[in-house]
Amino acid sequence: MKVTFEEFKQKFSEAIEDEFLLELEPNSSFKNLESWDSFSGMSIISMIDEEFGITIRSEDMMRLNTLEELYDLLLNSI
Amino acid sequence: MSGQILVTGASSGIGREISIKLSELGYRCVLTGRNLKELEFTLSKMSGLNHTIFSGDLNDHLFINKMSDEIDHLNGVIHSAGIIKLLPFKFINRDEFDKIMNTNLFSPFFLTQALLKKKKLLNDSSILFISSISGPIIGSKGNLMYSASKSAVNGIIKVLALELADKKIRVNAISAGMIYSDMWKDNNTVLSSEQLIQDSKKYPLGYGKPSDVASLASFLVSNESSWITGSTIVLDGGFTIQ
Numbered sequence: 172m173k174v175t176f177e178e179f180k181q182k183f184s185e186a187i188e189d190e191f192l193l194e195l196e197p198n199s200s201f202k203n204l205e206s207w208d209s210f211s212g213m214s215i216i217s218m219i220d221e222e223f224g225i226t227i228r229s230e231d232m233m234r235l236n237t238l239e240e241l242y243d244l245l246l247n248s249i
Numbered sequence: 250m251s252g253q254i255l256v257t258g259a260s261s262g263i264g265r266e267i268s269i270k271l272s273e274l275g276y277r278c279v280l281t282g283r284n285l286k287e288l289e290f291t292l293s294k295m296s297g298l299n300h301t302i303f304s305g306d307l308n309d310h311l312f313i314n315k316m317s318d319e320i321d322h323l324n325g326v327i328h329s330a331g332i333i334k335l336l337p338f339k340f341i342n343r344d345e346f347d348k349i350m351n352t353n354l355f356s357p358f359f360l361t362q363a364l365l366k367k368k369k370l371l372n373d374s375s376i377l378f379i380s381s382i383s384g385p386i387i388g389s390k391g392n393l394m395y396s397a398s399k400s401a402v403n404g405i406i407k408v409l410a411l412e413l414a415d416k417k418i419r420v421n422a423i424s425a426g427m428i429y430s431d432m433w434k435d436n437n438t439v440l441s442s443e444q445l446i447q448d449s450k451k452y453p454l455g456y457g458k459p460s461d462v463a464s465l466a467s468f469l470v471s472n473e474s475s476w477i478t479g480s481t482i483v484l485d486g487g488f489t490i491q
Contacts, residue, residue, distance in 0.1 A: 210337065210390045213439045217340035229441040 174223070174249075179242050186218035187211045197239035219245060254470055255279040255323050255364075257307060257357065258330030260287035262430030263379055265294070266459035267327055267466045272296045274467055279303060279320060282330065307356040317363040325375040325470040326364060328357035329462075333432055335391040335439045346394050353398035358405065365413075373417045375470045376409065378402050379462060380422040382485050391439070399424075403481050410479030419478040421469050426485025428457040454486030461486075 176197060189206045201207065212229055219227050225248045235241050254271055258264030260282030268278050272295035280288050285304040292300055303320070305312035307330060332352045334345055357378060364370050383389060384396030385403040403422050410420040427448065440448075449456045465484055468474055483489060 209440070209444050212441075213335055213391045214337045214340070216439050217336050221340055221342075226438055228438045229444070233441050233443070 174245070176239070176242050179245065180238060182218055182222055183215065183238065183241075186214045195238055197242070198237045200236045201238050201241065202233075202236065215241075223249060225249065250274040250276055250467075250471055252324030253277040253279060253321060255281065255320065255326040257281050257326075257328050257360070258379075259291050260284045262329075262432055263425075263428060263459045263462045264327075264329035265291045265431075266463040267329055268300075269294050269296075270460070270463035270467050271470070272300065274471075276324075277301075279323070281305065281307065281316065307360055308351050310359065313356075313360050313363050317360070317367045317369060320364075320369055322371050323364065323369055323374060324371055325377065326361065326370065327377045327379065327466055327470060328360070329379040329466075330356070331379065331432060333392075333395045335437075336394065337391050338393055341394060346397075349394040349398050350401075353395065354401045354405075357402070361409070370418060373472070373475075374419075375474070376406075376413075376418065376420045377466055377469050378406060378420075378422040379466070380424050380481065382424045382426050382483060382489055385424050385481065386483070386489050406481070407479045414478065419475070421474075421477060421479070422481045423462060423465055423469070424481050424483045424485070425462055426452065426457055426483075426488045428459060428462060430459050451491075452486045452488045453491070457484065457486055 187206060212232060216227055216229060216232065219225055223245065227244065235244065254276050256264050256268045256278055259268045259280035268280055268291050271278050278300045280291055280300060281303045282288050283306050288302045288304055292302060303316045307313060330352060332349060334349060336345060361376060380402045381399040383392050384400035388396060406420045406422045413420060462484065465482060
């Protein structure tokens with residue numbers, strides 16, 4: 172399965188319903204977003220499960236900082 | 250205490266702790282759950298003899314029928330088998346919703362019905378559902394499916410209590426707050442330990458333990474609670490009084 176960073180960012184922003192995210196750079200910290208809370212984390216994990224059939228643990232995701240690191244985690248799990 | 254109690258979900262967590270507690274009080278228990286090895290582990294921790302094990306899936310009506318046929322008369326049944334999955338509203342699908350409603354609502358309901366139809370529940374017996382504050386009392390983000398199932402459970406106990414009152418069969422529920430049990434440990438991927446620690450601070454007495462539920466369950470299943478029916482007892486370490 173191929174997923175580009177741009178596609179991933181699109182899905183990410185849809186999941187937490189934050190349009191501002193589309194302007195984010197790969198090295199932006201997603202946890203520092205103003206709209207980020209524990210429900211955002213749950214939404215992202217659910218999105219990755221639904222779109223890619225991959226279960227990512229909250230513990231693992233919270234160790235990451237940037238969108239690119241999360242994208243890499245996804246690619247390594249596919 | 251004497252008599253025989255059926256405990257579902259006895260292979261782990263709250264069901265296991267209830268089984269151990271009831272055995273210490275002198276009850277004979279019928280343990281049911283999907284994992285035979287875990288049921289045998291529960292049995293190894295119990296006092297007394299003459300407990301029995303029925304290993305199988307309560308979502309399978311053939312298993313329910315077989316167990317209800319083979320089981321000896323009961324003085325009580327405690328429905329503690331349950332599952333949970335946190336999903337934001339827009340990611341919920343029918344398959345996941347069905348799984349939760351089947352295990353948390355339909356299976357305990359149809360097991361109760363089968364036991365009653367086959368006259369396995371004695372007069373004066375007690376039916377207890379392990380329910381939750383989630384749904385009946387509070388909501389929390391992502392917990393829609395589980396909340397729906399537990400609200401339904403808290404609804405049906407009132408009707409069952411009325412319909413079974415002539416036989417002096419009592420029907421109650423425990424609305425438990427967060428019990429950090431195997432149900433959470435085994436299935437939680439969406440909340441980190443840090444989030445759980447923060448959440449536990451919202452409980453005046455901290456998170457509950459399976460043994461806290463076992464103590465109340467053993468009271469509600471005994472004759473000590475013979476005038477309590479159709480009731481939901483909140484057991485939440487003070488969480489919902491805030």
